[in-house]
Amino acid sequence: MATLTHHHEPAAVEQLAPSPKAQRTFLTIIGAGILLLIIGIIAAILHTGEHQDKIPLVGSTGALHDADVSDKGHSVLIRRIVVSLWHSNLFFVGISAVGTVFMAIQYVAYAGWSVVVKRINEALAAWLIPGAVIMVLLFILGRQDIFHWTHDGIMTKGSPTYDKIVAGKAGFLTFWFYLIRMVSYLTIWGVFSWRLRQLSLQEDLYGGTRYFHKSVTTSALFLVLYGITSSMSAWDWVMSVDVHWFSTMFGWYVFASWWVSGIAATALIAIYLKQAGYLRFMNANHFHDLGKLMFGFSIFWTYVWFSQFMLIWYANLPEEAVYFNQRLGGFDGQYTWMFYFNLVINFAFPFLALMTRDAKRQMIVMKIVCIAILIGHWSDFYLMLMPGTMKGDNGFLIEIGIAMIFLGSFLILLTRRLSEASLIPVNHPFVDESVHHTT
Template sequence: MAHHGEQHYNLEQRFDFTAATKKSIMTVLVIGAVILGLGIVLAMTGGGHDEVGEAGGHAFHWYERLYANLWINNVYFTGIAIVGVFFFAIQYAAQAGWSTPLLRVMLSFGYWLPFAGILMLATFFLANHDLFHWTHSYLFDKNDPQYDSIIDGKGAFFFWPMAKGTFPIFFIVRMVLFFGLWVFFFKKFQQISDQEDQLGGNSYWIKMRSWSAFFLIFFAVSSSISAWDWVMSIDTHWFSTLFGWYVFSSWFVAGLCAITLLTIFLKGKGYLEMVNQNHIHDMGKFIFGFSIFWTYLWFSQFLLIYYANIPEESVYFIERLTSDVYGPFIFVNIGLNFFLPFLVLMTRDAKRHGVFLKLVCSILLVGHWIDFFLMVQPGTLGHNGGIGLMEVGMFLVYGSAVALVVLGGLAKKNLIAKNHPMLEESYHHHI
């Protein structure tokens, strides 16, 4: 056994997913489902002005809001899941030693990926016309009065090699390929981890490093293209060249917050004794740094579009800023995702104490959900959107489902990479 001074750590520990913990999460899920149900009933009975609204020239229906919510949460929680795997791979590529006891915590988020893929495909087939304007075939018909030359020009990106306006096979193939390969790499990382646990030695660490490098290259490409496919194509006329980075940064901060909350939760339950304040501090620094990175990208995108003032670019911000529904949320978005982590996490102490990080991470998880809400709803629902019972309910249902899947997966394997060659280094991690 490796020991640090006279301390002996239990390296064989497994997370025990107790009935009490399951019950708490299920309670949140049920509350979320009830709120969601109420939201749907209110929307169906025209709670307010829903039925009267016009979205894109047609009468607005309650289920369009439901679909938009499914899409926001699919994209958001997919991001958190893949970031767990991404952050795991980064540790190997960077030959990092400090993070060794947290590796399994990061990787466990990958358990959501197969569910995310199925939900994403199902939602697309259920809701494609209500979410994505480019799925309408008349846009590609030169004789149709609604023919759209801009969307026609982008048609091949969705429909190749089939005729534009038929079945978006290229789009679907990309979606299946990304999820398929993400799950493949997740399983591969797990397999090598299991072998290392059983057999030890440095060879598995070396093997994991090369697999991580392949994954990171694939992730760089797939995370950008999926951002264009799943989010940017909603506003089909508009495009931003740094959008892939922007979505990644939002995913990354949310993923880091989820990893940090899970680590603090496990420590509170008496697991991961070798994780000390220095490890927590490092996670706090990542969250602090990447919140600023997210802000930098948000501001870069905004500023370039603002001072170039080209109508087809500025429409994206104008329809959000001038909207009664979304305008206020732009400021909420920047307040929660930049000012709050910047001011709260600036001091060393705030990054070392669980109570601060719990608060900031929880707020940031909501904040970055709002970021995705602002990316998806204006283009799908127009002024019929907003944050109401349906949004809150769906977020709670998805969040608790992800928690059940991730914690259930975490309980299946050892919590600590006990034969990792850098475990000893991590014991002495001090900053």
């Protein structure tokens, strides 16, 4: 197994030079994603055709029915692509924001150990701007494929599609108010990420503690705003998909999923950089601390998951239980296996794999757990979104293909951001403490 050594050298500039091999790997991931997406689309069209062939044709009436089935199949396919884009983009936007949240927490806590991974946190935020653009466009152009409450007439009394429960939320769920909230969340996250990045780069150039103290103040304000906007974004972007259902714990649940995914992404990037010969000042103690965070917050995610599930199960109120009924046996049991898989990969596996001290200090173990957590929480968002949007018309080829396209694009932007400055913030006041960190 690969082990990590401890260094006691002065910190020095360490510049990432992206290799052509890495760029080819990212493009290969995108290419494989496009191929999988095409195969998934073809498979969905063929499945629609098979279903269509089973319908008996009886004169003109049969032909009309046949055309209706074809139109429905195309509509389902378009909705599936739109929902999949929303799903993967939402996952990566959350991880990007968590990079800034993690860094801000380290600032306000005056933490020194994490300075060696600070530039990774800054680089994670590289997806925020493209992710924000994609999210806004998806809502404007494809909102009716994602959100039931955007359908025409649903809040209009006398309309055939009128829904009293949805109409009761009309003050909150309106197109312009929703769009303003979305843009506000993303702007706050993007502006504060940019500001902390600029302060960090200026600190590299000029030194001193001035930029550090400005970063602490900026981080404190950002954390307050993020605490509010992250919960509201979870209500808007995920919970309003199941517009009849609500949970007061849902904001914490979504944040826990984003948070542990962001820590896993930070640790995984650090491992790959270390194995490529970079981050020479990062040692087993840093990985141990990242491992403890993944271990602890996997348990926290499970705590929130169980608290939400147990209260709804115990009360057994129809308007609350419907959410879990859909995921546990609903739609001919299509989501049941994933419901249990979610618990295994997001709780049982990280809990058992990272339980010992040595496991957190071995890069091979940490790498496997990080990958499992990222796959697991992507699946967690799949389970949050698909039953409420696609019902029983879900699948995986299109969804995984789109996720791979997003992953490759995300890695290209991340690597570019990492290469723009030293991987070690050499003038950070706590850099020596981080270089000599022990646990």
